[in-house]
Amino acid sequence: MVLTGKTAVVTGAAMGIGKAITEILLQNGAKVVLLDVNETAAKSLLEDLRKQHGQDRTLFLSCNVESEEQIKAAFQKTVETFGGIDILCNNAGILNEGEWEKTVSINLLGVIRSTYASLQHMNKLTGGRGGVIVNTASMAGLGPLLSCPVYTATKHGVVGFTRAMAAASAASGYGIRYNVICPSFVQTELLDNITLKLGQFSHLEDATQQLVEVLGILTPSEVAQCVFELVTDETKNGEALMIFPKGKQYITFPSMQ
Ligand SMILES: NC(=O)c1ccc[n+]([C@@H]2O[C@H](COP(=O)([O-])OP(=O)(O)OC[C@H]3O[C@@H](n4cnc5c(N)ncnc54)[C@H](O)[C@@H]3O)[C@@H](O)[C@H]2O)c1
Ligand SMILES: CCCCC[C@H](O)/C=C/C=C\C=C\C=C\[C@@H](O)[C@@H](O)CCCC(=O)O
Numbered sequence: 133m134v135l136t137g138k139t140a141v142v143t144g145a146a147m148g149i150g151k152a153i154t155e156i157l158l159q160n161g162a163k164v165v166l167l168d169v170n171e172t173a174a175k176s177l178l179e180d181l182r183k184q185h186g187q188d189r190t191l192f193l194s195c196n197v198e199s200e201e202q203i204k205a206a207f208q209k210t211v212e213t214f215g216g217i218d219i220l221c222n223n224a225g226i227l228n229e230g231e232w233e234k235t236v237s238i239n240l241l242g243v244i245r246s247t248y249a250s251l252q253h254m255n256k257l258t259g260g261r262g263g264v265i266v267n268t269a270s271m272a273g274l275g276p277l278l279s280c281p282v283y284t285a286t287k288h289g290v291v292g293f294t295r296a297m298a299a300a301s302a303a304s305g306y307g308i309r310y311n312v313i314c315p316s317f318v319q320t321e322l323l324d325n326i327t328l329k330l331g332q333f334s335h336l337e338d339a340t341q342q343l344v345e346v347l348g349i350l351t352p353s354e355v356a357q358c359v360f361e362l363v364t365d366e367t368k369n370g371e372a373l374m375i376f377p378k379g380k381q382y383i384t385f386p387s388m389q
Contacts, residue, residue, distance in 0.1 A: 133264065133364050136161035139214040140363075141207070143167045143197050143246060144224030146174035148320030149268060152352035153221050156360050158185045162219065165210045167195035167203075197224045197242030198234075203249045210253075217253045218263040219363055222246045225268060225286075227322050230331035232282040239286035243267050244293060247310075255306045262307025266362050267294045271316045271347075271374060274383060279336040280329075287314075291372055295385070298370030309369040311362040314383070315355045316347040316376040348377035 140157045144150035145166035154164050158181060168174045174192045181190050191213055195206040210217055222243040228235050247265060254260040272280065273287030291312050298310040317323065327334045358375050362368050372383040 133218075133366055134161070135219075135364065138162045138218040138263075139165070139210065139216055140219035140221065141165045141167060141210055141217055141250075142221040142223060143195070143242070144268075145192075146170045146177055148322065149315070149318060149352045149355050150221070150223040151177060152356035153223060153359050154181070156353070156356040157219065157363070158189060160360065160364075163189045163214050164191075165206070165214070166190065166192045167197075167206050168192070168224070169194065169196050197222075197246055198237045200245045200249065203246050207249055207253055216261050217250060218261060220246065220250050220254070220263070220265045221268070221359060222265065222290075223268040225322070227280060227283050227326075227329045228331070229280050229282055229329065229333055232331075235282050236286055239283065240289040240293070243290050247293070247297060251306070251308075254308050256308075257305060260307070264309040264311070264363050264366075265294075265297075266359050267310070267312045269294070269312045269314050269372070271314050271376070273312070273314050274372070274374060277340060277343075279333045279340040281333070295370050295372065302369060309366070311368050311371045311373065313355065313358055313362070314372055314374045315350055315358075316374075317344050318350045318352055318355055320352060350375060350377055 140162045142150050142154050145154045146168035157164050171194050178192045193206045195202045225239045254263045256262045267290050269290040270287040272284045273291040276284045294310050294312040301308045374381045
């Protein structure tokens with residue numbers, strides 16, 4: 133996929149990995165709609181991006197992925213402004229084992245809400261142009277992090293949901309590719325104040341800290357480069373790409389047949 137002239141929507145775009153995804157898509161010619169709840173960070177980023185890429189290739193819309201209504205309104209505004217949606221990066225996510233229902237609502241249900249709301253605009257069977265969706269899971273979507281069981285569950289769910297949507301799309305003729313990234317630790321604010329975020333499992337922080345020492349820490353740009361690969365390589369559908377400082381690996385899952 134050539135990105136020039138394409139329209140992308142990125143959730144959780146104001147900071148961290150979402151900001152890096154937004155930047156690499158803009159650098160490669162796409163128009164990008166930034167969705168986030170952090171208006172201050174988003175508006176500051178938007179000002180910088182517009183200085184670099186011009187006034188007419190970006191749009192920020194305040195959108196909480198916990199709200200189907202806000203997601204649908206954001207997608208409608210995107211289509212009205214830029215004519216359609218070609219790329220969707222469902223990236224918004226939190227780590228909060230104390231408020232675990234909120235974690236589920238954002239990390240898993242938010243991806244489902246956004247994916248389903250995008251269908252009416254992207255699905256070739258309903259007048260869409262087709263395209264690609266890249267969801268942000270985690271290495272915790274492939275194996276358990278004992279210090280954050282609910283976060284682990286949400287990311288496992290994102291991996292499974294993405295792979296099922298990829299199969300459904302291929303079988304139905306939607307013309308949409310679905311892929312998922314599974315990064316290890318990335319230097320973002322998600323890793324700040326970890327003890328508080330682990331809630332009742334904060335006594336297990338050291339075990340995870342040891343994992344950080346083993347795996348190392350990625351930069352958001354390294355992750356965004358992998359998103360770019362999954363967006364542009366039109367052979368990729370149903371892929372789970374594990375990303376760690378020493379490299380990356382497309383995951384092979386057990387065959388059920
Ligand atoms: N940082 C890591 O170690 C790491 C590793 C693997 C995967 N991830 C995943 O990457 C994604 C991005 O996280 P990050 O590390 O960049 O963290 P971050 O906290 O820097 O960025 C998350 C962004 O999402 C936004 N957001 C939070 N809740 C939202 C909501 N309800 N609606 C819309 N936007 C919302 C935040 O405002 C923020 O801009 C998350 O899904 C996270 O689980 C992070
Ligand atoms: C408390 C930090 C949460 C960060 C979440 C973010 O998504 C980063 C995740 C990075 C790595 C996850 C690795 C998971 C590894 C599992 O497969 C398992 O091998 C780990 C076993 C040891 C353990 O600490 O659970």
